[in-house]
Each structure stands twice: as structure tokens, then as C-alpha cells.
Amino acid sequence: MKYALGLIVVFNENLFTIVNMTRVVWDGMAKPLEPSLYGLNKNNSNKDFSKPEAWGKNQFNNAFPVALSCYAYVKHIEPVYLTLDNEMKVTKSKISVDGLFGLEPLSENLFFAFESDFTPCRTMAINRLERIDLVTMNTQNMQNTCLRPIEIKLTALPDNATATLSENQYGSEIVVRSPSIIYLALSIARTYEKERSRLRDELGKVYNKSGIDWTEFNEARPFIKELVDAIDAILESKIEGQTPFMLQPIWKTEGKTLHLNDNCFDIFVWSDFAFTRLFIDNISADHEKISRYMRTVVWLSKMLYDYAANGKINFKQIIDTYTYGTKNDKAFATNGNVTNPYMACDELTTPRIGKFELKNIILGGGEKFLSPERRLDAAILASPELFE
Numbered sequence: 001m002k003y004a005l006g007l008i009v010v011f012n013e014n015l016f017t018i019v020n021m022t023r024v025v026w027d028g029m030a031k032p033l034e035p036s037l038y039g040l041n042k043n044n045s046n047k048d049f050s051k052p053e054a055w056g057k058n059q060f061n062n063a064f065p066v067a068l069s070c071y072a073y074v075k076h077i078e079p080v081y082l083t084l085d086n087e088m089k090v091t092k093s094k095i096s097v098d099g100l101f102g103l104e105p106l107s108e109n110l111f112f113a114f115e116s117d118f119t120p121c122r123t124m125a126i127n128r129l130e131r132i133d134l135v136t137m138n139t140q141n142m143q144n145t146c147l148r149p150i151e152i153k154l155t156a157l158p159d160n161a162t163a164t165l166s167e168n169q170y171g172s173e174i175v176v177r178s179p180s181i182i183y184l185a186l187s188i189a190r191t192y193e194k195e196r197s198r199l200r201d202e203l204g205k206v207y208n209k210s211g212i213d214w215t216e217f218n219e220a221r222p223f224i225k226e227l228v229d230a231i232d233a234i235l236e237s238k239i240e241g242q243t244p245f246m247l248q249p250i251w252k253t254e255g256k257t258l259h260l261n262d263n264c265f266d267i268f269v270w271s272d273f274a275f276t277r278l279f280i281d282n283i284s285a286d287h288e289k290i291s292r293y294m295r296t297v298v299w300l301s302k303m304l305y306d307y308a309a310n311g312k313i314n315f316k317q318i319i320d321t322y323t324y325g326t327k328n329d330k331a332f333a334t335n336g337n338v339t340n341p342y343m344a345c346d347e348l349t350t351p352r353i354g355k356f357e358l359k360n361i362i363l364g365g366g367e368k369f370l371s372p373e374r375r376l377d378a379a380i381l382a383s384p385e386l387f388e
Helices: 057-074 096-100 121-124 178-191 198-205 217-237 291-311 317-321 337-345 353-358 376-381
Strands: 002-012 015-025 080-084 090-094 110-116 131-140 145-153 156-157 173-178 244-253 260-269 330-334
Touching: 057 096, 057 131, 057 145, 057 244, 057 260, 080 337, 096 145, 096 156, 096 244, 121 145, 131 376, 173 178, 173 291, 178 198, 178 244, 178 291, 198 217, 198 291, 217 291, 260 330, 260 353, 291 317, 291 330
Parallel strands: 080 260, 145 244, 156 244
Antiparallel strands: 002 015, 080 090, 110 131, 131 145, 173 330, 244 260
């Protein structure tokens, strides 16, 4: 019996693939690998992908994008990076996977903590800090230093709103939950950690006005534009301080079917500042009541003003108080018609990682552990042979 460490070559049906495993055992020939995802194992994450329970819907949707990013790294593919410029416009560039995670993705010192809270921000929260999809950590010298808090959105391309359009107009739906706005506020607040007075001065121009009941949408609505201007001023002043915030891989299908496109996967990363455009740019002045986009502006500005005034944020109170008659579990959602203008590029039209490379990312039969929602429409669409 022999042991191999690190990168090995696995032969399978006359093809070979380089995969990253911590340990593989064989007797003269390759043995089947245990289920895993590329770049992830029970030593460098808080998930054990050799177990079926690590492949549930919500868990796989967070873990697969990380494995895809690790795979993109060894393929020398850099994610598309969406950032904000001084004109408050979203621009596209590239970011290294190292820059995304804060450390070389296959480093023995990098740890992936899924569904964890970002401990450096605990002192900024009055309530128990919500968990975020991923926290990357540097375990060198047993310090377990937190590197990045990362939101993850694994999105289908196209969505229902753009499926009938030409491929260069395809877009993905993004659904944003309230904890995402909490971490957005924390990320922006951290850039003003030593300049809280500047936050207080900018937002105070609106919140220091007397006689406004901010819980009533008829009273709050006329001041949304002023809050947007204050947020933009806050971002513009620290434009060089924006950091990776949301990891958004896309998986492309043939129209509305479940058949994967040959050019299937790519990776987009939103900075914290660019992420604000998803709700700020989509505020409509003719809304008769406060929309979810407007409410998100109130949430974010209130959180930042809370931090400026007190050094801590009462997230729960803000989200529960400023509801404006709408459920607060979801902050907002944007469809593909909204996201396409921000993301449109060659990588969106022709993703750089093909569907047949899935076998290099999902390893050891891990796909057999997948258990998607049992939807009849999905099953029918995936079985066209039944109608031949």
C-alpha cells in the first residue's frame, strides 16, 4: 500500500485529471477517491464532504462556489471584479482568487469557515452577530486570523426574465437577505473606524432634522434621495477602501431548460461599494410607497449612523422597526434585466469553464450525495425523452 500527498494524477477511462487531495491510497493503480470538492477537505474547512450531510441544498450552494474558485485558480482564471468608481458607476476588472480569499487558495494556512460570524466585527454589534456564508481564515501560528467575510450567491443564467432574450442580454436573479445588509454596513463602517465623526456629520444632515417619524413611510419617503446622496458621499470619500464582498458564480443553461450549456461556469465578485448599486440605482421616484430598495437605503444609513453615534449597531432593532409594512426576511431582489448591465461582458456571454470540467471539481462520486428540491416542473424539464 502506498500513500500520495498533495497534487496527484488520477487515471480514469484513459483520461487524467490533476486533483488536490490530502491523502490518496492505492495498490498499483488508482483507487476511487472519497467524495469531495476541489480544494476543500475536512482539514481546511468546517465541512466534511465525505459525508452526505455536507451536500445539502444550502450547504452545496455555498461550498461549490469556493471549490470552483479554487479550480479557477489552478486554471489561471481570474474572476471578474465589479467595483465602484468615483462617478458611482460599476466598472469591471479582474481580481485574483488570492485577493478574493485573502490568501493563496490552496495554502495549508487557509481555512474556510462556512456559515460563521466574522469575529472582528463582534465588538461593533449590540446583538449577537449574524452568520455570513463564508469566513476565510489564516491559521498560521495558530492565530486563526479572520481574513474576509464573503456573501455567496450561486446564480443561474439566464433567469426567467431574460431567458427569451439574446445570450448577451442574459442575466441572473439575485435575492438578498437582511443579514447581507448587516455585513454590508459593517464592511463600510470598518473603513471609517477611526473617522466616525465624518460618518456622523454626513448622515446627520438628514437624521438631525426634527419632526420626522422614520417609521412612517409617508414621512420617510421624501428624504430617501438625501440619504442616497449621503451614502454616495461616504463611499466616494473612501473609494480606494472597497473590498471583495459577494462571490457570485454563474452557471449557464440552454435557455429555461435544466440542460447545462457547454460553456457553463464563470465567477463574478462584487465589492462592498459596488453592491450598493443593486438597490440604490433601482430606486424609482414614482413609487407610491417605500419599496424594498428604499427600505434598504434606510436600513443601511440607519446602521451607519448608529455606528457613528455609538460605536455599535443595533441591527435587530433597526430591521424590526423600519419595516414599512413589508416582511423583513428579504431585503430585496433583482432580476436579470437589472443585473445584466452591471455584469455584461465576454465572460457572461461565454463562461470560461465548461460543463465537462465538473468532474474535476466534484470528486469521488460526490454528485450522488446531491438532493435538490423535488420539483415536478424541474423533473419534467430534465426528462425530454419522455415526450419523444
